[in-house]
Amino acid sequence: MIPVRPSKIVCVGRNYVAHARELGNDVPATPMLFLKPPSALIGPGQAIVLPSDSRQVEHEAEIGVVIGTRLRDAGEAEAERGIGGFVCVNDVTCRDLQKTDGQWGRAKGYDTFCPVGPELRTGLDWRALEVIGRVNGQERQRAPATDMHFTIPFLVAFISGVMTLEPGDLIATGTPAGVGALADGDVVEVEIPGVGVLSNPVRDGTRR
Numbered sequence: 001m002i003p004v005r006p007s008k009i010v011c012v013g014r015n016y017v018a019h020a021r022e023l024g025n026d027v028p029a030t031p032m033l034f035l036k037p038p039s040a041l042i043g044p045g046q047a048i049v050l051p052s053d054s055r056q057v058e059h060e061a062e063i064g065v066v067i068g069t070r071l072r073d074a075g076e077a078e079a080e081r082g083i084g085g086f087v088c089v090n091d092v093t094c095r096d097l098q099k100t101d102g103q104w105g106r107a108k109g110y111d112t113f114c115p116v117g118p119e120l121r122t123g124l125d126w127r128a129l130e131v132i133g134r135v136n137g138q139e140r141q142r143a144p145a146t147d148m149h150f151t152i153p154f155l156v157a158f159i160s161g162v163m164t165l166e167p168g169d170l171i172a173t174g175t176p177a178g179v180g181a182l183a184d185g186d187v188v189e190v191e192i193p194g195v196g197v198l199s200n201p202v203r204d205g206t207r208r
């Protein structure tokens with residue numbers, strides 16, 4: 001079961017200093033936005049399918065913000081009030097294609113590349129959130145939301161100044177350091193304490 005049905009999935013790149021540095025980048029002066037297609041969504045327990053076009057598919061554990069009320073050109077206070085809840089997101093990425101393509105649409109857009117779950121949680125304070133990424137039970141990523149370069153209310157307000165945010169829209173707020181490759185047979189988890197654990201198996205797309 002996919003717990004959200006967004007009209008769009010807006011993602012933020014390079015929003016944690018340590019992650020930007022691990023890939024040889026600086027944190028941008030304004031939020032770097034890109035989109036994932038809703039066709040990439042899968043729910044808890046569903047398989048992430050590795051496309052044969054890529055040799056380097058990586059996990060990105062992220063805090064997902066789900067919009068509660070329509071926001072257009074919102075200030076930070078209105079943006080914070082417009083948050084409907086939080087969900088775990090895995091912004092699965094073909095790191096090799098991300099570099100060679102220049103544009104990120106393909107690298108981030110394959111079917112199954114946006115696991116979300118386990119369910120939408122409401123009534124949480126974003127300042128208290130933390131995101132953890134694990135592969136086969138081993139911790140790879142961990143950071144509090146307060147480590148983000150651009151805060152969650154700032155991001156929601158900024159994005160609403162670019163595109164109207166509709167109820168149900170999903171914002172993936174960036175991944176902390178520790179991203180790494182996935183292989184056939186792995187199990188990848190994204191946990192936000194208080195929200196839950198999103199677990200997905202990984203399988204090779206060439207196997208039917």
Ligand code: ZN
Pocket residue numbers: 011012013060062091172174175
């Ligand atoms: Zn990401």
